[in-house]
Amino acid sequence: MSSLTPPTEVDVVVVGGGNAGFSAATAAAETGASRVILVDKCPAEWAGGNSFFTAGAFRAVHNGAEDLLPMVNNVDAETAQLIDLEPYTPQEFWKDIERMTSGRTDPALSQILIDDSNDAIKWLAKNGIRFQLSFNRQAYKLNGRFRFWGGLTLKTEEGGKGLIEDHQAAARRRGVEVYYSTPAKRIVTDRSGAVAGVIVECEGIDTLISTKAVILAAGGFEANPRLRAQYLGPGWDLARVRGTPYNTGDALEFAIRDVNAKQCGHWAGCHSTCWDANAPANSGDRTISNEFTKSGYPLGLMINNAGERFVDEGVDMRNYTYAKFGRAIHEQPDGVAFQVWDQHAIPWLRSEEYRDEVVHKIWGSTIEDLAEKLCADHGLNSSAKFVQTIQEYNTAVYAYQKENPNTKWNPAVKDGLSTQSSFTKLPLAKSNWALPLDQGPFMAVKVCCGITFTFGGLKVNPATTAVISQSDREVTGLFCVGEMLGGIFYGNYPGGSGLTSGTVFGRRAGAAAAKLSVGQPTVSYRVSNTFRTEPRLSARL
Structure with missing residues (x-):
């Protein structure tokens, strides 16, 4: 300075x-x-x-691992052989x-x-600028290999x-x-x-x-x-x-x-995401920083304080929904919601967002027990509706699995594991990653809307x-x-x-x-009300 x-x-x-x-x-x-x-x-x-x-995430066109690995500092030769990283085209x-x-x-x-x-x-x-492959946010390790997803692979060291x-x-x-x-x-x-x-x-x-x-x-x-x-x-x-x-x-x-x-x-319009309801109101915390983000919702459910779901948690990869789901939470009663998971999904939640030091977790041995705790201390208005919502969701998941036994859960792709079978269809689908919530203990986290930029x-x-x-x-x-x-x-x-x-x-x-x-010419510009450029789908790599 x-x-x-x-x-x-x-x-x-x-x-x-x-x-x-x-x-x-x-x-x-x-x-x-x-x-x-x-x-x-x-x-x-x-x-x-x-x-x-x-x-510190940067989205960019690239030709695959060979294009990005020379830039990053967190991949050794052994790890490089375990990476599945497809090109991201213009x-x-x-x-x-x-x-x-x-x-x-x-x-x-x-x-x-x-x-x-x-x-x-x-x-x-x-x-x-020190770049790394974003293993913690943009890759899942499946069958011993790191599978990157959602067109986003790079982050900066220390975010x-x-x-x-x-x-x-x-x-x-x-x-x-x-x-x-x-x-x-x-x-x-x-x-x-x-x-x-x-x-x-x-x-x-x-x-x-x-x-x-x-x-x-x-x-x-x-x-x-x-x-x-x-x-x-x-x-x-x-x-x-x-x-x-x-x-x-x-x-x-x-x-x-x-x-x-x-x-x-x-x-x-604005970028607004799922944010810890216990975060400061008028600014971020420079120590905890982005760890207040709560983006594990595709692996579970989001339920408002009336006990109802209000978004399709699995409609798309997190990269394409997190910036708008904050608005959806803001539009709920009292502007809050609960993210809910069972033991199927809890081990897959990212530690930097859901570790004990940065989030208040509400636990229940059963769905009914969790609902009672949310009602008693956290603003849920209807435990009966909360339980009913999850039971109806589970019924729809079981029906889809019975009809589609070969559809496998895969968090690194839009896996098609849904609630919408020919037997049962929810009014609001969960389109991908629809695992049942039936293995306790169950966990909830209270979230609100966090505005990022306009x-x-x-x-x-x-x-x-x-x-x-x-x-x-x-x-x-x-x-x-x-x-x-x-x-x-x-x-x-x-x-x-x-x-x-x-x-x-x-x-x-x-x-x-x-x-x-220094007196050199620049490109002048005059707005035309009749001309609209069409995108050229090419890249200069």
Whole structure:
């Protein structure tokens, strides 16, 4: 970290110090900007934004194990022979984004995300980001082999904490200066409307930093109860905040105010997941961090406090449902639910999310015993309905197994083990991984909605991330990346694509800002209301 007082004239200012901001700052310095600074309103002890609280997962196109193993530090020669890791193609990535966003994603932005994803992770690795294969989150060991699933294989060592430490080290090597407790407050433009500087607050004093290029990477508004209620809807002010308390939407608001930036994307949408009901309300815990996530629901059931199921827990792989199931929990009575398992599934739950040190487990020797405990101390309103729900579920599972004796449970694929046979069909199916809950003792964990990041953001030139104004022209010198960039995610997202997006577009913004700062031309952009690019399903690997 640099001294407390930032310089008054620089080449590039990056606002926000998460993965996207550090990617942008490092890329700007790498591309030739002679003085790059990064300012963040949080104090140094909260460095890293939401990226610090992630599991460090990056989704990227790849050609299989031979493409990724040279990048990782946790696979020896013996283990490499036990890995089943299929390629993840551009076509698969595109289909995942299309499916997760119901076809609403901006095709130009998504195509760049896909095309640049492989090169982006290799660029990070070259800059010292320590990658590993995600054995603990994305692989099951079946018949002695590690089977990776869901198109997501890479994570950073020590998750988000390690990612930010490595980013900080890379920035220092490139000469990037970082100033914490320095909130940006206003964009300053010249008579032509081009960026001329940014006003920051330093030790209570507003200071102008003159620059030709500002990159906004300050996150969404997920930590702002007022804006959550305004844009996401009634009751969202009560959602638990998974990450930093400093992502309050300030930069979104001053960009709209100061340069008439065009809003874009799904402003009523957000990434929200199953979160420990005992977690802090208004910010994440930097020690426990992502371990408050409770993503073992595909292996069991989720039941609300009325005793009823409300989602198909097995509709898809966890990577494609966890970012939207938080909203489903939030819509339940009192905004809570119970995840429930028996001894079939409990041994398969990930220890970092369900170990005794990070979660309160409620045990019952029978389903009836568990229901009584949930009613007595944890807010379940109907023990009879809870028991009935599980009994009806078990009946449907038994019927399916009897009709389909050759269908085997396999947590690494969509195994088709369902509740929907010709004999019995539940009104709400469990489409995969439907094992009976009949082997005690039984365990429940109380969960709520944890909001991760918001999907609404600013319109940009996809090639450079230059911000577009309401007049559909670029704001010269202003760029936008990370959670602030709108148009990619709608309603849901493929797990791991958020960090990848931050790096892909952070690199582009940094390079464009650096070129602008030294007088080199960048790619201009004019929005057309009639032209829509179609995605090119190709990759540059």
